[in-house]
Amino acid sequence: MARDRPYLWRNHREAIASGYLDRGVSSAISFPTGGGKSTLAELKIATALLRGEKVVFLAPTHSLVGQTARALKKTFQSYDIIGDIEEDVTLVDAVILPEVTVTTPERCLMLMSIQPEAFAGLGLIVFDECHLLHPRDEDRSRRGIDAMLALLNLTSLAPEADLLLLSAMMKNTEEISGWIEWLTGRKCLTLDLAWKPTRQVRGCVVYPAEQISNLNKKILQARRAKPKQRAAPTALKRELLASPFGLFSLLQTWGTMDRQDYALLPLLKTPQPLSTGVRKLGGWYLTPNGNQTSGAIAAASVSAGMREVL
Incomplete structure (x- = not known):
């Protein structure tokens, strides 16, 4: 990772100086597209893996699950990363989560209902496109409800895990950070700097x-x-x-x-x-x-x- 991206942008450095990588610190990040959210997420994942903790990465769609898993496998080549939980998991299966699990909220809910003990040792919960926690008024699906249930159940099963919520469309980042602090009882950073290193029309x-x-x-x-x-x-x-x-x-x-x-x-x-x-x-x-x-x-x-x- 350091060889591919040897430089940290100023928003990365400011986040790290604020304690972003510290154990027990959660974050809500709403940088614009191209602002470096993925790099910050991988840095936070790296600290969890180096401590021997497991990571669950929630992504809202199967295509994004696959894309995220491929990117993380490229960065963390010596770690076990699975792009989704097997569909045929049953009540008698003994599930052991890999070091990084990338999955949809719906699939994660399924596994938590079957074997909640599989989430022991979880140190970091990442939720990409977290604005889906609050669906649009015209959205009649259960995606927002399932996403919120997955997040709440994960924090209940792994109360010591840090949370990392990511979205370029999150307008109330400070409010979300306050909610995470209330939910976890620990510090949560608000990272909503609009700066990015390139000019984009x-x-x-x-x-x-x-x-x-x-x-x-x-x-x-x-x-x-x-x-x-x-x-x-x-x-x-x-x-x-x-x-x-x-x-x-x-x-x-x-x-x-x-x-x-x-x-x-x-x-x-x-x-x-x-x-x-x-x-x-x-x-x-x-x-x-x-x-x-x-x-x-x-x-x-x-x-x-x-x-x-x-």
Whole structure:
């Protein structure tokens, strides 16, 4: 690890100086993408392994489990790292966790319910993409509940284990740190520095306010003409066209109101179709039709000789 990455960035050094690597210190990290969260996580994992402690790394999806396990195996080549808990574990199986277990919260919950004693000696609990603890209002799945149950059960089975929560989308990092301190009874660092070593263009797709206002009026008029129809008619959807623009900035947090910090540029030569959704109590509302619009932007980018990743 030291040969591949011999330098620590200033946010890494500040975290270490604050006691980040100390036993008994948990952390909530909300650095932006590319800000060095993975390096800090591996440093914390390294200290646990050097003390002879086991690590459980929670990742929300199977693809992220595989990606994380491969990265950790590359870094910690002399340690036993498993990318997920076997699906066919039964009540009679004697499970011995490896030194690092990377798994989904759901699979972790399954094993804890069968053999809680397998988590003896656990020294570190890492939760990547921890913002999933609080799902969006429209999310009707159990992912948030399962993630919280996994975290609470792990801290109950291994009360001395440090916690490390990671997410680039965590806005209330200090509040989360306070909750972890209450949960563990020990110190938890708030690491939310917006600095990163590279300048990266950030952008979002926006539409002219006048066009959106006119489309909303058109939807309202059509709804009044057909108050009992559940979904918007196809003829109306064909008329919902707007011109996408890209709002770009080199700032990480969109933190100023200074016009010169931003650039507004047209993304496509022709207006793109938006779509509609249906409200719970009836009525239609405008939606961005994100998949089709992003596909059109990607195709235009490729035509312009740019590499595109969706």
